[in-house]
Amino acid sequence: MKKVLMVMGGVFLLGFVAVLVMPWSFASHNISDDDYATWMADYVHPDRRLIDVAMPGAHDAFARGMTLQSPLDTVAMTSGYGNALLNPPIGPFIKGFMVRQSTTQIGDAPSLLQAGVRYFDVRLTYQDGWHVTHNYLAPVNVLDELTAIADFLETNAGEVVLLDFQWVFDDRSDNAFADAQTFDDVLTLLDDAGLTRFIIPAADVDLATLTYGEASQEGSSLLLFAKTGLHAAFFDRETHLESTWHNTDSFAELVDGIAASTNDGETATRFRVMQAVKTVQVDATGMLRAIVSWSLLQRATGFHADLIQHEGFETWLATTPIVMTDASDLNVEGFVDDLMEIIIRINTAP
Numbered sequence: 242m243k244k245v246l247m248v249m250g251g252v253f254l255l256g257f258v259a260v261l262v263m264p265w266s267f268a269s270h271n272i273s274d275d276d277y278a279t280w281m282a283d284y285v286h287p288d289r290r291l292i293d294v295a296m297p298g299a300h301d302a303f304a305r306g307m308t309l310q311s312p313l314d315t316v317a318m319t320s321g322y323g324n325a326l327l328n329p330p331i332g333p334f335i336k337g338f339m340v341r342q343s344t345t346q347i348g349d350a351p352s353l354l355q356a357g358v359r360y361f362d363v364r365l366t367y368q369d370g371w372h373v374t375h376n377y378l379a380p381v382n383v384l385d386e387l388t389a390i391a392d393f394l395e396t397n398a399g400e401v402v403l404l405d406f407q408w409v410f411d412d413r414s415d416n417a418f419a420d421a422q423t424f425d426d427v428l429t430l431l432d433d434a435g436l437t438r439f440i441i442p443a444a445d446v447d448l449a450t451l452t453y454g455e456a457s458q459e460g461s462s463l464l465l466f467a468k469t470g471l472h473a474a475f476f477d478r479e480t481h482l483e484s485t486w487h488n489t490d491s492f493a494e495l496v497d498g499i500a501a502s503t504n505d506g507e508t509a510t511r512f513r514v515m516q517a518v519k520t521v522q523v524d525a526t527g528m529l530r531a532i533v534s535w536s537l538l539q540r541a542t543g544f545h546a547d548l549i550q551h552e553g554f555e556t557w558l559a560t561t562p563i564v565m566t567d568a569s570d571l572n573v574e575g576f577v578d579d580l581m582e583i584i585i586r587i588n589t590a591p
């Protein structure tokens with residue numbers, strides 16, 4: 242009996258270690274057979290205000306492909322943004338688990354765009370060059386992703402993309418957060434990617450009145466958001482974009498939070514983001530839920546269908562039209578196709 246218990250204990254210990262060490266999400270790249278590359282040009286009413294255009298959004302849009310070899314973002318950690326548990330001595334021991342909770346997407350920029358995504362939540366770190374960051378540095382070439390967006394806009398006239406640089410860190414600044422020089426360098430990066438010609442400068446338009454037809458009259462266009470304050474190119478996200486983080490791993494709490502954050506869409510003067518994402522809770526219950534769901538990607542695809550089938554979804558969409566999700570191009574249970582059917586139908590009205 243003692244030997245059996247020892248064996249069982251050993252198996253349990255190995256299983257527990259595997260949960261903490263294994264970085265793989267086990268989520269397959271199940272995409273739609275339909276191509277939504279031109280849905281805006283095909284269906285959005287030209288008189289609809291751009292801030293009222295319903296659209297899919299990608300949370301941490303480029304945070305994919307991280308492994309046990311992906312380095313911790315020490316710049317973000319220096320800023321105080323990262324969770325202290327990621328640091329030694331605990332961090333290396335739980336790295337596989339945290340990589341699974343930090344990987345938000347599988348598809349690259351072309352795949353997300355084809356799935357209809359037009360809002361990109363982007364997080365960058367400058368540390369001897371530009372890196373995609375979400376706790377760890379993703380093995381993603383930032384310039385390649387941005388160039389792919391430029392190629393998409395060049396090929397598909399009438400599409401409007403929003404790049405929201407929600408978090409930008411810089412090891413050259415005084416406090417590790419982006420400063421004015423950092424954002425000048427971001428503009429240089431965008432120019433290197435061929436995106437400058439598509440940018441609608443913040444200084445040139447009034448978002449409260451700008452229509453989709455006006456934004457797309459010269460072809461495709463790009464709007465930039467960041468924590469810049471008043472800026473010629475970037476819209477200040479504190480002024481021009483509303484995005485409430487619900488900080489929960491409970492679907493019921495998430496739905497309640499989304500419902501509570503809605504507002505009067507007709508009087509809105511800025512873009513509004515529905516943060517339809519679950520967040521790991523660092524407590525006993527939260528960690529258990531995260532272990533059971535295995536990865537952030539599995540957790541996301543597990544509730545997407547329930548979200549858009551909720552009786553309140555279209556009401557929420559009317560006032561928070563940007564639906565930001567993890568695993569944004571995964572068509573699990575028909576999520577992408579069902580969401581795009583709703584979005585296309587809503588956007589045909591002015």
